[in-house]
Structure formats: C-alpha cells, structure tokens
Amino acid sequence: MSSWKRNVWILFVCQFLVLGAMTMIMPFLPLYLQELGVAGKEVSIWAGFIFGANFFTAFLFSPFWGRMADRHGRKLMILRSGFGMAVVIILTGFATGPVSLLLLRLLNGVISGFIPASIALVATNTPKKHVGYALGTLNSGAVAGAICGPLFGGIMAESFGFRMIFNITGVCILIAAIVVLMFVKEESIPTSQKEKTNAVQDFKRVTGNSPILSLFVVGFLIQFALLGMNPLIPLFVQKLTDGQNVALFAGIAPSVMGFANMIVSPKLGKLGDQKGSQNVLYYTLIGAAAFSIPQAFVVDLWQLIALRFMLGLCIGGLLPSVNSLIKKLAPEGMESRTYGFSNSAVYLGNMLGPVIGGWLASMAGTRALFLFGGAILLINVVFVKWKVLPELGRQNKPYYQAKEAFH
Template identity: 50%
Template sequence: MEQWKKNLAVLWVGQFLVMGGMTMIIPFMSLYLQSPGIGLTDPDEIATWAGLIFAGNFVTAFLFQPLWGKLSDRYGRKVMLLRSGFGMAIVIVLMGFATSPWHLLVLRMINGTISGFNPAAISLVSATTPKDRTGFAMGTLQSGGIAGTMLGPLLGGLLADGIGFRPIFYLTGSLLFMASLLALLIVKESFDHKMAATRPNASVLEGFRQLGRIPQLTSLFAVTFLIQFAMVGPMPLLPLYVQQLHGSNENIAFWAGLVSAAAGMSNMFASPMLGRLSDRIGQERILAVSLIGAALMFVPQAVATSVWQLLLFRFLQGVFLGGLIPSVNALIRKFTPDGMEGRAYSFNTSTLSLGNMFGPLVGGVISGWIGIGGVFLVSSALFLVNAVWVRHTLAGKNRAAKSR
C-alpha cells in the first residue's frame, strides 16, 4: 500500500476515535454529575454545570488552535498530532476519576487546550497525498470524523447503561492512546526541518494577519463557521420542533435522535464520493453547488408539516454538506502559502469551534423572535450570501491566474 494511503487509513481511525470520544459523553453528562462520585442534586445546578462543561472544551480550543498550528509549521505535523492524541488520551482517562464538577470543567478546558488532532491530521494528509487525489483523501478523512460524531452519543448511551459512566472514560482514553500509538508507528511525513527553520518565525497574530490578507482563505474560513453555526444552531431546538410536528409525546426522543443523525448519515457516505468527484471537476464547483444545495434544503425544513418531511430534507441536506468540508480543506491547501499550512488549518478549526459556541446561542435567540422555522430560514440566507462571496473571491483568483 502506498504511504499516503496508510496515512489516510490510520488517521481515519484517529478522527473517528477523537470525534467519538468528544461526543460520547453528551448523552450522560447530566447523569454523571448526579452519580454518587460527584453527587449534584439540584436540577438547575446540574443543567448549568453540564452546559459549562460542554462549552469549556470549545472555548479553549478556539483560543489555542492557532498556537499549535504555528508550531506544526515549525516542527512538523506528526509531532503535533502525537502531542494532541496522547495528551487527550490521558485527559479523558482522568475525567473518569473526577469527584466534582470543577474537575470535569478544568479537564474539559485542558482537553480543548491540547486538542489539535484534527487540523494536524488534515494538514498531514494534504501534504502527503498526491494533488490529484486530495479531494478524495479529504472526503474520506471527513467521513471518519462524521462517523465518530454520529456514533459517539449512541455508543455513549449504550455503554453508560451497560458498564457505567466512569469506565467509558477509561475505554475511550485507551482507544485514543492506541490510535496515537498506531500513528506513531505507521504514519510518515517528509518534513524539511532545515527549510522550516529558515522561514520567518512570525507570531500567531502576525500569521493571522498574513492569512487574512488572502480573500480566498477568509471566505473559506467563513464557510467552516457557517457549517457549524447552521447545523449546531437548531440542534437544541430539534426535540421541540419534532414534538410540534409529531403532535404527541410518544417516542419523541427516538424521532429527535433520528432527525439529528439524518444529515450526518448521508454526509458520511457522500463525503468520499464528492471528494473523488471534486478531483475530476474541481473543488470550486463542488463547493458552489454544495453551498447552494444546502441553503435550499433549509427552506423545506422551515415549513415541514410532518416529522417524515423534516427527516427527508435533513438527509438530503447531509449530501450537500458532505461536499463542503472536503472542498474547503482542499482549497485551503491550494491558497495557503507554503510553510503556513498548519496555521491555516488551525485557524479553520478555531472558526469551527466558534460556530459550535455561537450556533446554539444565536439559534435560541432567533427562535424566540421568529420561531424555530425562522432559524432554518436565517441559516439558508447566510449560506446563500456565503455562496456569492465564495464565488466572487475564487472566481477573482482564477481570472487573475488566467490573465497572467
């Protein structure tokens, strides 16, 4: 097997375990806070701590990702990947020993601080994959993350009933440690340390300014933010929306879970196929069509009259979403100056964390003004505006290249 395929296979497993481990605790966090080892009893206190603990990871990840990106450009992507993988494995195991909500909050914030497996994996795959296979590789890597995100909450809920809360952390940390060990032994990159040492050692802020002067990257970062903002924003409202469409409380949790997972299911299968197609016809075209298609699929969700309609259109939307992240990652590599790839992918991950933080907050405010359906319509409008922006910036680049 060619080395780039070995890298892709191992990092797919790593992406799956990282995202699965990060989302596995969602179904039982409030229950874990009530367990004998922690012992919270007040419902309002439990809800507050659960929200803080969940958000803590994204806050520190948003702040520290650019630093790890800078260091990966200086010392190599594999080093940063292993630092994050082994570090998160230890932190997740320690969560199983928590005896107070403060322990969990601090550990989640540390986890966000040392995280960076995903951008390092993306950067490493983009650097080691042949250019004509970049779209396929990005799509395949994305499917690993989506699979972990989808199956994580399901496995977490099943394991919580089967083996209890604390062993889940020990199991997840052990699996992540083994995936990191596999990456240590199998994944290879050709990183020129001497060349990296000759490049100017720009600060994180200066690196952000340099990349911010490239309009194509700015629009691509905005795509990443909007994907998370638009998809995570309605998530807390989906059970209420499903209840409203279903007309009764029977099996609400089942239908809400199915509706939430529908886009992820189609996304997981569509990402590799659309990535392969983008290698043939260009990432710009796939990105444009995917943005417009995803925007249009929000509209019928806003006016759905049954749960089945909502389920169908979220599944169809997931197909278009499957073309977004792989295309964005491939194009980021295309427009990023040599030697700044790690920084670019880390900034992109920061915008993803920002979408995770602001999506539910803004979605709740919008739903209070114009209803849950309005959240979908606002997301649709934002996607369309972004499609025009991306089209303008990328087309401008192509026109400039042709004129030369």
C-alpha cells in the same frame, strides 16, 4: 499501496475512533452533572458552559498548534493531542464537581487538535490531484464515528455508568494515538525554521492571499448555520411525535444526516479534484440552503428525516472543499498555521451557533431555527459567488505552477 493512501486509510480509522469516543460522552454531560450533584436550572447553565469550554480554548490555541506543526511536524501534533486528550478524558471520569469538570474541559480544548492535525498531515502529504478525495475520505471517517458514538455511549452508560464512559473514551483515543505512532508515515516533514514570528505576523502572511481570509469566513458561516440548528433538533422531534419514542427518533434525525454525509464525502472530494473544489463548495452550499429552509414547515417526522438526509448529502461537500482550497492557497511552509486559523474560525462558529440558535428559539420558536440557518447558508452562497470565486479567479497562475513543481 502508496504512502499517502495508507496514511489516509489509517487516519480514517483513527478519526472514527476519536470522534466515536468523543461523541460517546457529549450527549451525557448534563446527566453526568446531575450525578455530580448539580440540580434544577443549574444543570442547563453548567451544561452550556461545559459544552462550550472545549471549543473556547480550542479556538484560542489552534493557531499556536498550527505554528508548532509547521516547525516540528504534523504527526507530532497528532500524537501530542492524542496522548494528551486520552489522559485528560480519563481524568474527567474522576471529576468531583462541576468546577473540576469545567476545568478539565478547558484543558481538553487546549490540547485538542487530533482531527485538524490529521487534516493538515493528509493535505500536505497527498499529491495535489488527489487532495479533494483524500480529505473527503478523512471526513467520512470522522462522520461515521460521530454517528456511532452516541449509540455506543448510550449502551455503555446503561451497562457501566457515566464515569466508566470517560475511561473507555480515553482508552479509544489512546489506541488511535498508538496506531498513528506506529503506522502513519509523514513524508513531507517541515524543516526547522529559524524565523520566529507571532500569531499576528503569521495571520498577516497567511491572509496575504486574499481568498484565504474569505474561506475562513465561509467555514465560520457553515458551522454557525449548522450548529445553530442541530442542538435543538430533539425538541422539534418531540413536537412532531407528540412525545412518543422521542429518544429513538431524536437519534435517527441526526444519524441519517451523518450517514448521507459519510457516503457522499469521498465522491464529492473526487469530483472537486476533477471539476474544482470551489464549484463543489458553491453548489453544495446552494443545496444545503435549499434543504434547510423547508424543514421549518414540516408536519410529519418522515418529512424532517428525508430533508435531513438530503442536507447531509450536501454537507459532505462543504468543509472538505474549504480544506482542499486552503491547501492549494496556503503559503509554502505555513500550511498547518493556515489550517490553525481556519480551525479557529470553525470553532468560533461551533461556539456562537448554539448560543444564537438557543436565544432565537426562545424568542421565535424552534421552526425559526431552520429559517435562520437557511438564511445564513444563502448569505454564504452569495458571499462565495461574489467574493470567493472572483478572488480565486484572480490568483496568480505562475504561483500555482511553481508550487506544484516544488511538490
């Protein structure tokens, strides 16, 4: 097996471990807060802050770690994040109250970046004609972990308690970091750069290729729309089932979407390599909008589950296509910094989506979320059609030929 394929499949397994471990603990943070002595309405307030804390610091520090990756290597950043998160999450199991839990979540966001660094390593160490397939496969591993994590977490919470879940999570991430250390080989290692730049200068250089800034906007809108809908799905399921077996069906609804995403991501990535990632992005965005809006009008649970499955098939072509295009457009030697800024845009969507979605649901009801999310995705379709695609069409072809020859 060639080196790039071996890296893809090893990181596929590692991303499964990391996302599976992280999602083992996320659903139980409110319950863990109750165990720490928080009660009443304060649980919801603290849970909101603690959930968003990780994304907030990750949003701030992602460009910095991208710069470090361009200077010292992407594998080093994976190891830095893996070993660092393992320690912090194990310590989270020893939190003494909501303040210490919040501080540890903030610290976890500072040192996080296992998934973005893995994407950057695969993107920069894979031949151009296979980048879409490689990133789609990597996305499948992450999604598979996100599907299995809550299930395993629920089983272990019943058997061992919440604190033990954090220890198990930390150990899983530690194992993933050790596997990367031993088996992942970075072929394209950045040369040490003497030039010292700051984040503002880096951003100006990265966005000098105009489609890149537009792709940051696309990534933000994707996460803003999807994360605005997802957190309140259990409440909607509760209404559709009259309160019967809510936990079971609330788990099925996101799981079918993730399962569809996992199946289709590599196939859409390969299609992007053949027909253009921008085309896959455009048509899957249309599909995502088309399957989001009808969810506001479902009257039976099976209708919601069917539409969530179809939405998952479309989601598999969104962020992997954005990442594939960013790889092709990033300035030479600044690939990781470009991904750093892109990840900041995604983290911003992760933060703002649930906040705006929760506010909207309180004002207009849960069904309005699907209309809102679908409208944002439609705006994204128009933005890609009239902004991103023309900008990509105007790119300088000799630049791409020279870049391909360099690789």
